[in-house]
Amino acid sequence: MVLSGGDSKFYPVSADSSGRGTGDASTSSEAALGSERSYRGHGEGPRAAILVGTMPESASGAAAEQTEVGSYFVANYPPFSVWTEQAVAEEAWPALAATPQPGVPLGLYLHIPFCRKRCHFCYFRVYTDKNARDVAHYIDTLVREWHLYQGQAATAGRPLDFVYFGGGTPSFLSTPQLESLVGRLGALAPWGSAEEITFECEPGTLTPGKLEAIRGMGVTRLSLGVENFDDRILEINGRAHRSAEIFTAYAKAQALGFPQVNIDLIAGMLGETDANWQACVRRTLELSPDSITIYQMELPFNTTISRDLLRGTHQFDEPVADWATKRRWVAEAFQALEAGGYHVGSAYTAVKDPSRTHFVYRDRLWQGADLVGLGVASFGHVNGVHLQNFDTWETYGTAVDRGELPLSRAYRPSPEERAIRELVLQLKRGSIRPAYFRDKYDVDVLERFKAPFAALRAEGYLRQADDQLVALSREGLLRVDVLLPQFFLPEHRGIRYT
Numbered sequence: 190m191v192l193s194g195g196d197s198k199f200y201p202v203s204a205d206s207s208g209r210g211t212g213d214a215s216t217s218s219e220a221a222l223g224s225e226r227s228y229r230g231h232g233e234g235p236r237a238a239i240l241v242g243t244m245p246e247s248a249s250g251a252a253a254e255q256t257e258v259g260s261y262f263v264a265n266y267p268p269f270s271v272w273t274e275q276a277v278a279e280e281a282w283p284a285l286a287a288t289p290q291p292g293v294p295l296g297l298y299l300h301i302p303f304c305r306k307r308c309h310f311c312y313f314r315v316y317t318d319k320n321a322r323d324v325a326h327y328i329d330t331l332v333r334e335w336h337l338y339q340g341q342a343a344t345a346g347r348p349l350d351f352v353y354f355g356g357g358t359p360s361f362l363s364t365p366q367l368e369s370l371v372g373r374l375g376a377l378a379p380w381g382s383a384e385e386i387t388f389e390c391e392p393g394t395l396t397p398g399k400l401e402a403i404r405g406m407g408v409t410r411l412s413l414g415v416e417n418f419d420d421r422i423l424e425i426n427g428r429a430h431r432s433a434e435i436f437t438a439y440a441k442a443q444a445l446g447f448p449q450v451n452i453d454l455i456a457g458m459l460g461e462t463d464a465n466w467q468a469c470v471r472r473t474l475e476l477s478p479d480s481i482t483i484y485q486m487e488l489p490f491n492t493t494i495s496r497d498l499l500r501g502t503h504q505f506d507e508p509v510a511d512w513a514t515k516r517r518w519v520a521e522a523f524q525a526l527e528a529g530g531y532h533v534g535s536a537y538t539a540v541k542d543p544s545r546t547h548f549v550y551r552d553r554l555w556q557g558a559d560l561v562g563l564g565v566a567s568f569g570h571v572n573g574v575h576l577q578n579f580d581t582w583e584t585y586g587t588a589v590d591r592g593e594l595p596l597s598r599a600y601r602p603s604p605e606e607r608a609i610r611e612l613v614l615q616l617k618r619g620s621i622r623p624a625y626f627r628d629k630y631d632v633d634v635l636e637r638f639k640a641p642f643a644a645l646r647a648e649g650y651l652r653q654a655d656d657q658l659v660a661l662s663r664e665g666l667l668r669v670d671v672l673l674p675q676f677f678l679p680e681h682r683g684i685r686y687t
Contacts, residue, residue, distance in 0.1 A: 258495040261487035266610040270685040272600040281599035284572035285341040294350035300564030302357040309427035309493040314566040349380040360390040385549035392438040393430035410449040449479040457486035457515040460507035485515040555614040575600045613673040620660035641675035
């Protein structure tokens with residue numbers, strides 16, 4: 190898995206709605222998050238029978254600090270478990286047949302679900318057992334799916350505001366495969382005017398020639414899935430790359446002049462210690478990337494680590510850091526980055542120069558942009574309707590082979606649900622502006638959410654709440670995902686998330 194650079198982890202990366210685990214050689218048969226997830230998102234994952242209310246801790250201060258198996262990220266709203274197959278016919282098809290809403294930007298997400306190895310903490314829809322013929326067929330299927338979208342009134346002919354290559358590992362593809370995919374997709378709908386094109390990479394898959402080809406594709410943000418700089422920790426967590434490959438890939442990327450190079454780190458990997466984390470932060474500062482994304486490791490049900498914990502098979506001897514430690518590590522990283530001239534822009538990101546370094550993908554989605562998600566299990570949102578593709582290789586490919594968009598479930602949120610969605614996602618940036626919600630949704634968020642805001646203030650997680658700004662404290666930002674369910678409608682609390 191390559192975690193996304195720039196909060197794509199939250200929504201959408203490709204997820205297994207069944208909650209069964211990810212389809213590759215080593216598991217049974219995902220990536221939402223949405224992580225966007227999808228996690229990155231960020232996107233952002235397959236959360237088997239996970240209750241929204243079952244979080245590491247709550248705003249009331251009752252702390253379950255041990256990192257246990259379960260979901261942490263809030264990737265989207267309403268929860269995926271309320272999306273239905275019935276809504277594909279009732280809501281998705283009419284939405285796609287309608288003209289687009291004026292002024293709403295359109296983005297494109299491409300899920301490349303291939304990896305050299307499956308990381309032990311990975312919960313995305315990835316495959317490690319596909320041969321060159323399988324990969325070529327998948328590329329053909331992506332192109333045919335994009336062609337089908339060009340026949341829909343909601344998406345045909347619309348300029349793309351942002352493009353995101355996520356995975357999986359987009360850089361797993363060979364240079365000829367990448368050039369073929371981009372050329373064929375661009376022939377159907379050019380994206381030369383896109384404000385942002387993001388490409389996720391695993392450092393060990395990057396050759397000089399491939400990096401040159403990626404730069405030639407017009408990529409504006411190259412995101413390197415570093416996660417840690419220590420070879421031992423990379424090994425015990427199942428990462429395919431090693432530290433030497435990080436430095437080689439980074440130097441070449443810098444030499445090619447990518448407008449933005451992002452480094453991903455994970456706080457709380459197996460075997461991580463205070464000394465190691467401090468070393469990772471120092472090395473990141475020495476490289477001086479344009480942006481850094483940091484995620485606190487969670488353990489959804491279908492990771493290798495989670496299965497080991499649940500079954501008691503003791504495959505891993507190294508402990509997983511608790512939530513208090515992970516929050517402290519992220520807080521220390523943010524403090525060091527700020528001392529080095531960086532600016533914290535969300536619960537997961539820091540940028541060197543906010544005037545030129547942005548996360549367009551994240552910000553557009555968190556303000557209700559349309560998104561076409563191509564690929565197995567991918568998520569999208571068009572004309573006010575949430576969409577998800579079939580989440581297995583066979584069902585996804587079979588639908589496209591029949592000449593049909595491979596939609597498996599959908600949901601049309603109400604205006605109130607759309608407002609809640611934008612509020613909880615935008616709070617991940619640390620603050621919201623009440624005027625935005627008054628103008629767009631005719632809602633006074635200070636009055637509508639008086640009770641949860643009061644609870645956050647009482648716990649010390651809110652530093653400001655007035656007509657100009659609602660802002661979380663740093664302590665609130667570091668645990669934002671466990672605070673967000675307080676803003677959900679009552680019927681969406683305490684239910685299965687995926």
